Amino acid sequence: MSAGVLAVVPSAQADPPDPQAKKKQLDSEIGQSKTDLNQAVDQLSKSVASYNQAETQYKAAQAKYAVAQGKLAAAKAADVVAASKLKAAEAALDGAMSDVVAGEQVIAEKQVVAGQAVRSAYQQQNRLVGLSILLQGASPADVATGMQVQRNVFGIQGTTITNLNNAQAQLANKRAKMAEAERQVAAQRAEAARTVQEVTKLTLQVAADKAEAAKVAAERMVAFKAAEKDKNTELAHYQSLVAERNRVEQILIARAKAEKAAAARRKAAAEAAEKAKAKKEHRPPRTVPTNPGNSSGLSFPINTYITSPYGMRFHPILHYWKLHDGTDFGAGCGTPIRAAASGVVTDRYYNGGYGNRIFISHGVIDGDSITSVYNHLSKYKARVGQRVAKGQIIGYVGTTGYSTGCHLHFMVYQDGRVVNPMKWL
Template sequence: MRSQGRQTVVAACCLVLSLSAGVLAAVPSAQADPPDPAQKKKELDTKIGKSKAELAEAADQLGSAVAAYTDADAKLKVVEVRYAAAQGRLAAAKAADAVAAGKLAAAERSLRDAVSEVEAGQQQIVEKRAAAGKAVRSAYQQQNSLVGLSIALQGAAPTDVATGLQVQRNVFGIQSNAITNLNNAQAQLASKQAKLTAAEQSAAAARAEAARTVKQVTELTKQVAADKAEAQAVTTQKQILYKRAEREKISEQTEYNSLLAERNRVEQILIARARAEKAAAARRKAAREKAERDKARREGRPPRPVPNDPDNGDGGLSKPIDTYITSPFGMRFHPILHVWKLHDGTDFGAGCGTPIRAAASGRVTDKYYNGGYGNRLFISHGVIDGSSITTVYNHLSRYKARVGEHVTRGEIIGYVGTTGYSTGCHLHFMVYQDGRLVNPMKWL
């Protein structure tokens, strides 16, 4: 059903009726004033948990529960994707950390080796420098000009002189070799020092890379833990919402099944009532025909045609409220229950307290409060165009007509309200033709 542009679909728009002594509703009694609509509405709202309308057309409790579950499911999928991505980044960061740690270990080994080599080279330089100095001193001493004179003055033989010159040459050779070795050692030391510098730079870079990966691993570990916790929380919430939605779904399905059975039962009663009404009309016509035949026989003439009971169809039905339609009669597919449900009347939008008028002349047969339809009023209009017609007015704020009272077309019978299963002020208008629900617009 709908009011002010919003539809409120009464679950299958069922008829919650109980028959007693030929009356559709046993309570309240035929002539009793209806209970306080505001209080009844409050009780109903508490009972149904403020479930207001079918999910396809409004935001009832089932729709809200299902929507909340759907949102939680979507959120969980997003969180799970983010969690999986964070896990992937964490795994990559850990792998990078392992590589960086390996690089750092290798760089530090290279650095240690370079330091050792430099230290060894420095020691070698010290040794080579000492050897070179000794060789230079020795060579200096050996190359003194008095050596040859000493040999000559001592009367050395020529062979001795030659030997002395050879010694001198040997000394100068040793000096040259010592200097060369020293130069080579210094060059090697410079190379080792360059290697040491490169190793120190590589080790520093490896340490920085390792520090970055450690920081990244730490941050991603925290992110993964947070995403995991959120995923667990959303999963828990999703399970809660799922159970709630299932409860609402089961509740609505149970209510729908119950109300559908009740509607069918009431339809059968109204069908029987329409048949009885037509049978009574047929008996009245048969009695009139017999009387006409008897009269014609006494008067010695052929019987004249006898008309049916006077038809109450003075132009069909009139609109109970001269206003706009907010929701038409027809089948609606429930997206959660996956069943077709009948919106069994036409909704007219109007403010609470707006007068409601009889759609045609007739007799008020029933009025009572129902959890779905709120305050209801039934008028039997007798036979219109060959069919037994009953109109029903729902969600009234209060009544004006009484049960058993004969009302005329356009007479005020009650006032618009929002009692029962309703989200706003409006009139839910129903028509029964020969006991069966039909589209009211067929008769308006």
């Protein structure tokens, strides 16, 4: 079975250069592309959070601008109403002033008429008194005629005075109306001035809010582009992981078929030899194990805690389901990693997503071809083609590749397909 065929760059040399020397170069290529334990990039989370904040601020600025526009429109409408009321009040004042002038003219005319009536009455009264004296002893008919004349004269005087009083009362009423009209005009002028002032203030506020909205919109666009860039980066990294996993699966599926066929041939040969030996020793043949060296399965590569289990999870930013294709063990960089079972190191290489990886083929266990993979290593301890024992140190924990911190991403391939490692631990 050939070894070292999984790496994109061939690693056929007996002892490839230690990856520690290339770590700085590789890390610089990765740059800020770091993920959390759920394979989400920290920078992406921050940029999306920044965009969400910018979006909230943008909506608030838009709302504020809309409110200011509404207030300005209302103020302008109020200004139109106030101007109309002022115009009406001024027209009413003009009418009231005209009525007062006309009333004063009527009063003047009435006063002239009344003065004439009073003088005439006074003169008539004096003559009638003299007449009454002269007529003393006159006939009753003559006296009655004199009294009727006197009543007529004083009747004319009373009517004139009443008309004057009425005209004066009407003038007072008109003056009161004019005073009220003047008060209304003053009030409407003050209201119009207030609306003009409010319109001016709100016009400035609308301009300021519009400028603020434009500024926030520009910041929002910058945040949006940053978030989109990081989203695309995250998506590209995840797609590269999927592509790498699919590529490895295709190779390991073919390798597993060959490995199982070889194991079947070895078992058939061992069973044939056991039957021949049993026949020679006159006993029943014993059961030949498929892979006696790994009959107990796999063991934990690190005696530490699990930080992220195998399984499907929903990406909170990209909004799709993705497979976390291994079990993450938390450990400090430099912590020794041990072979989960005895086997042969088939491959080791660097991948942009998985970092430094090492593959160990454990042969056929319980009828399945099993390969364990150790990712994000800081340094290798075993080389390609080397046979290692269960528990032997094969490398050290690191944070190379698509990783936010020191940990081991442990994977298991069963018959060439990735499965939950805990099934075999």
